[in-house]
Amino acid sequence: MRPKVLLLGGVSEALAMARHLAAEDIYSLAGLGRVPQDLPCQVRVGGFGGAEGLARFISEAGIQVLVDATHPYAAQISANAARAAQLAGIACWALRRPGWQAQAADDWREVADWRELIHTLAPFQRPLFTLGREPLEHLHEIPEHQHWTVRCLQQQPATPRAEIIGARGPFSLESERELFARLQCDVLISKNSGSAATDPKLQVARERGVPVLVLRRPELPAVDREFSDGQSLLAALTARRLG
Numbered sequence: 502m503r504p505k506v507l508l509l510g511g512v513s514e515a516l517a518m519a520r521h522l523a524a525e526d527i528y529s530l531a532g533l534g535r536v537p538q539d540l541p542c543q544v545r546v547g548g549f550g551g552a553e554g555l556a557r558f559i560s561e562a563g564i565q566v567l568v569d570a571t572h573p574y575a576a577q578i579s580a581n582a583a584r585a586a587q588l589a590g591i592a593c594w595a596l597r598r599p600g601w602q603a604q605a606a607d608d609w610r611e612v613a614d615w616r617e618l619i620h621t622l623a624p625f626q627r628p629l630f631t632l633g634r635e636p637l638e639h640l641h642e643i644p645e646h647q648h649w650t651v652r653c654l655q656q657q658p659a660t661p662r663a664e665i666i667g668a669r670g671p672f673s674l675e676s677e678r679e680l681f682a683r684l685q686c687d688v689l690i691s692k693n694s695g696s697a698a699t700d701p702k703l704q705v706a707r708e709r710g711v712p713v714l715v716l717r718r719p720e721l722p723a724v725d726r727e728f729s730d731g732q733s734l735l736a737a738l739t740a741r742r743l744g
């Protein structure tokens with residue numbers, strides 16, 4: 502018999518997978534981004550109330566396979582998924598997208614958290630932040646010798662010492678080249694998402710000899726099966742359905 506799937510989304514591969522789910526399957530989103538209206542499966546939006554809430558949802562909805570296709574830095578929901586699947590006694594499969602690898606000409610410096618990031622940033626003057634909303638909470642702490650540019654999903658007005666660019670990837674190589682040239686940024690700050698939609702910035706940093714401060718990936722829990730891409734996860738789901 503085919504298993505009923507709960508797919509936890511949050512990255513583009515998850516949406517691509519959701520397009521191949523069946524009518525009884527469920528695609529789940531946290532509710533921060535756009536909610537697609539054209540999927541063949543059910544869509545639910547919002548948290549479950551921790552691992553226990555997710556386990557309850559799994560049991561009540563008769564879910565047989567939980568698929569964690571959330572962002573590599575969304576550590577809480579991934580931990581909840583692994584725990585909830587255990588509690589509910591079902592399999593947890595996960596998309597674990599490989600990180601980007603530095604190349605010979607790259608100057609990447611890994612930082613563990615915001616505190617270490619700010620410390621490492623001290624010698625620079627024109628940082629470009631591309632790691633989400635967190636810098637917006639620190640705009641009042643910008644040192645006098647720095648001017649920040651923050652690119653994130655949220656658009657908001659510039660301040661005297663910061664420009665905020667509201668934008669959603671993918672970003673082309675050409676547009677990233679133009680952005681770096683306009684800003685004259687001397688350091689790039691990034692998560693290591695491993696996404697092809699946002700990696701042109703790394704090439705431009707390489708071309709311009711701009712160092713990259715990379716926020717370390719969080720630890721994610723072990724699950725029953727891990728896949729490095731959505732296609733192979735989908736193929737395994739299909740095989741399980743047929744088997």
Ligand code: NAP
Pocket residue numbers: 509510511512529530531533546547548549550551552554555570571572574575576577578579581633692
């Ligand atoms: P997080 O810290 O790991 O999760 C926070 C809470 O959001 C979870 O405990 C859960 O609430 C709820 N949640 C997260 N993903 C969910 C999903 N797919 N369906 C239902 N509830 C979900 O996550 P985050 O870093 O804030 O990211 C939120 C969402 O944005 C995730 O789905 C993630 O994949 C996506 N995203 C994150 C990043 C990033 O850099 N962190 C980047 C791009 C996209 P309950 O405990 O109440 O269930």
